[in-house]
Amino acid sequence: MEDTVVTRRTPESDSGDDPRDATVGTDASRPRSTRALVVEGISKRFGSGDDAVLAVDDVSFAVDRGSVVGLLGPNGAGKTTLIKSILGIVFADAGSIRIFGTEVGDGRRTVYADVDAMLEGARNDYWRLTVRENLRYFATIGGVDPDSVSARHDRLLERLDLTEKADTPVRELSRGMKQKVSLASVLAGGAELVFLDEPTLGLDVESSRTLRSELRRLAAEDGLTIVVSSHDMSVIEDVCDRVVVMSDGRIVADDTVDALLQRADRNTVRITSPDLDDETLASLRAQFDVRGSERRGDSVRIEVAAAGDELYALMDHLRDADVALEHVRTAEPDLEDVFVSLTGDANGLAGSAAESRWSQ
Numbered sequence: 001m002e003d004t005v006v007t008r009r010t011p012e013s014d015s016g017d018d019p020r021d022a023t024v025g026t027d028a029s030r031p032r033s034t035r036a037l038v039v040e041g042i043s044k045r046f047g048s049g050d051d052a053v054l055a056v057d058d059v060s061f062a063v064d065r066g067s068v069v070g071l072l073g074p075n076g077a078g079k080t081t082l083i084k085s086i087l088g089i090v091f092a093d094a095g096s097i098r099i100f101g102t103e104v105g106d107g108r109r110t111v112y113a114d115v116d117a118m119l120e121g122a123r124n125d126y127w128r129l130t131v132r133e134n135l136r137y138f139a140t141i142g143g144v145d146p147d148s149v150s151a152r153h154d155r156l157l158e159r160l161d162l163t164e165k166a167d168t169p170v171r172e173l174s175r176g177m178k179q180k181v182s183l184a185s186v187l188a189g190g191a192e193l194v195f196l197d198e199p200t201l202g203l204d205v206e207s208s209r210t211l212r213s214e215l216r217r218l219a220a221e222d223g224l225t226i227v228v229s230s231h232d233m234s235v236i237e238d239v240c241d242r243v244v245v246m247s248d249g250r251i252v253a254d255d256t257v258d259a260l261l262q263r264a265d266r267n268t269v270r271i272t273s274p275d276l277d278d279e280t281l282a283s284l285r286a287q288f289d290v291r292g293s294e295r296r297g298d299s300v301r302i303e304v305a306a307a308g309d310e311l312y313a314l315m316d317h318l319r320d321a322d323v324a325l326e327h328v329r330t331a332e333p334d335l336e337d338v339f340v341s342l343t344g345d346a347n348g349l350a351g352s353a354a355e356s357r358w359s360q
């Protein structure tokens, strides 16, 4: 199980001895870094010569304790390589990583004591063991006496709607339930920093909602620090305080969800009409920011980004061109718009998320 980090952090390893890590001194002998994670100048190249791929290119960012940070990027942007570098599964070529103030990479596995991960939407749970046995197992290999955290396990099972299945072998569960067991297992040992790659993959709407609210609660009430990677923008928008966007191995944005949304300050208008012929479309494109057009039966549907006055001008233009408006809808900009404008990638997104705002 390469994604299971098993060692315990020792008091001396939590020294927070780098001045760049702010510390809070609840106990003078054991200052706690307010940074759960500091990544500086990480680079990783795979292969050599013409076949070389610079998967991660001089990446730096930091994550505060108790915050939820989203890691976004199109396929191949370098997210998994970055997370694996942080976890010590992949060895970076350059840069440094500090976890709770302690440098990774000097052989001290203890730095990973309070870190755990669910990679690529799954975890190697033991399918022959029951749900509760899995939680106890992962607590044990995390260095925790499972009896001492049984109340925590009960709460996790309850929050994730798994109580009724607590004594059922994992192999008998649905895919969505297995996914929730994976998450519960990651949290079973009391890790303080967790990496979740596509945590809602395969979950139905209700389970996804439950899991999102549980992640928010764990961060807000238990001080858990979460780095979550997903192609589903609605998950990121819902759960994360901050978003780090990667493209071609580099960070192209690192900001709060609200600040990122403000970058996309223009609404999108979706207009359907049978009169949107090639000539009219060309005149619209010359004057407005037409984001797309699509034939739908006898009509054409276009999407145009337009703010206040632009919207009036667009409507005037359509009236002057005798374009009958069959259907008009506007949508607020969302994280997907920001993502596409930052990375130029509209394909790596969850289709349902891309369409959902039009039905709101």
Ligand SMILES: Nc1ncnc2c1ncn2[C@@H]1O[C@H](COP(=O)(O)OP(=O)(O)OP(=O)(O)O)[C@@H](O)[C@H]1O
Binding pocket: 046, 047, 053, 054, 055, 073, 074, 075, 076, 077, 078, 079, 080, 081, 082
């Ligand atoms: N072990 C490897 N050997 C060679 N190339 C690799 C290896 N792992 C990743 N890469 C390459 O590094 C780049 C970044 O891949 P990575 O898996 O980190 O991206 P990602 O953002 O996680 O993508 P996805 O969203 O598809 O999971 C890609 O071009 C990928 O092909």
